[in-house]
Amino acid sequence: MTKYIQYESYDLRSYFSIMPGHIKTCFHCGHILCSKEMHFSKVVAEDMKWDSLIPVHEFTILFQCDQCSWWCVRESWGFYETSNCMYDRLIVGVIPVGDQIEHKDDAPWLLALDDEKVYENLLNLPKEFAKFFLAK
Numbered sequence: 001m002t003k004y005i006q007y008e009s010y011d012l013r014s015y016f017s018i019m020p021g022h023i024k025t026c027f028h029c030g031h032i033l034c035s036k037e038m039h040f041s042k043v044v045a046e047d048m049k050w051d052s053l054i055p056v057h058e059f060t061i062l063f064q065c066d067q068c069s070w071w072c073v074r075e076s077w078g079f080y081e082t083s084n085c086m087y088d089r090l091i092v093g094v095i096p097v098g099d100q101i102e103h104k105d106d107a108p109w110l111l112a113l114d115d116e117k118v119y120e121n122l123l124n125l126p127k128e129f130a131k132f133f134l135a136k
């Protein structure tokens with residue numbers, strides 16, 4: 001069961017001028033991550049309904065560490081007309097602080113992808129996270 005039952009979201013575009021490649025190793029323990037394509041989030045599903053612009057979904061990928069159970073989801077989408085500035089977002093699993101009731105959810109990323117507000121409070125990517133995108 002994952003300890004990282006909560007999540008926060010980051011805007012990768014505000015940090016990187018050129019879209020970086022995917023992360024390979026865990027932010028916490030450095031172990032190689034497993035990755036898996038996911039169905040796009042509820043937020044993206046809403047944008048896919050536009051008919052005045054042509055929506056484009058690039059990817060929604062879940063990255064998981066089987067060593068420490070940390071996870072993140074990177075998602076990119078946008079519109080054909082503005083394809084030079086696609087959204088590039090990262091949802092990161094975090095350990096709850098304080099006395100949170102532990103629930104038995106094994107897949108908190110599914111809750112995140114189903115959360116209409118998942119990208120409402122975007123944080124700036126910290127330098128210590130950014131370096132994982134640049135590592136070859």
Ligand SMILES: [Zn+2]
Nearest residue numbers: 026029065068
């Ligand atoms: Zn790890």
